[in-house]
Amino acid sequence: MSYTTIKNIKIIDIPKHTDERGNLGVIEKELIPFAIKRVYYLYDVPSDAYRGGHAHKEQLELLVALSGSFNVILDDxxxxxxxxxxxxxxxxxxxxxxxxxxxDFSSGSVCLVLASGVFDESDYIRDYKDFELFKRT
Structure with a gap:
């Protein structure tokens, strides 16, 4: 599976089960196109802070705003x-x-990330000029 453009970005509907006790969201393996190898989350992020600033060569990720809101700027x-x-x-x-x-993290926001790979620094592209070179190859 080789996703490389903005057109390949998808919003996935996470099934929600509701009753008088509240809501329950369920993410099972059939919902996402990869096996989950790592789970992490961002929280207590100041509203003027910036996270990310990288791309991955191989890893896929699913981001979910568990609480609050934030903006994700995507660039292919x-x-x-x-x-x-x-x-x-x-x-x-x-x-x-x-x-x-x-x-633009709102107060109390929590960003859950489900990743297709374990942490591997060599999979990260952290410099935008290196990203531009990667996209040309």
Whole structure:
């Protein structure tokens, strides 16, 4: 699976089960196109802070705003697009080769990330000029 453009970014509907006790969101393996190898989350991020600022060569990620909201700026080297995540029943599937930046975190926001790989620094592209070179190859 080789995703490399903004067109390949998807919003995934996370099933929500509701009753008088509240809502329950469920993410099972059939929902996302990869096996989950790592789970992490961002929280207590100041509203003026910036996260991300990288792309992945191989890793896929699903981002979910469990609480609050934040903006995700996506860049495939030619097109930039911004998406606001603000509902815990919507996930943003980010394919490989997409530069991402997260900003404008609301108070109390929590960003859950489900990743297709364990942490591997060699999979990260952290310099935008290196990203541009990667996209040309």
């Amino acid at each position: 080297g030619e097109v930039k697009h911004s998406i606001t995540l603000k509902k815990p029943n919507k996930g943003l599937l980010i394919p490989t080769g997409i530069w991402r930046e997260l900003e």
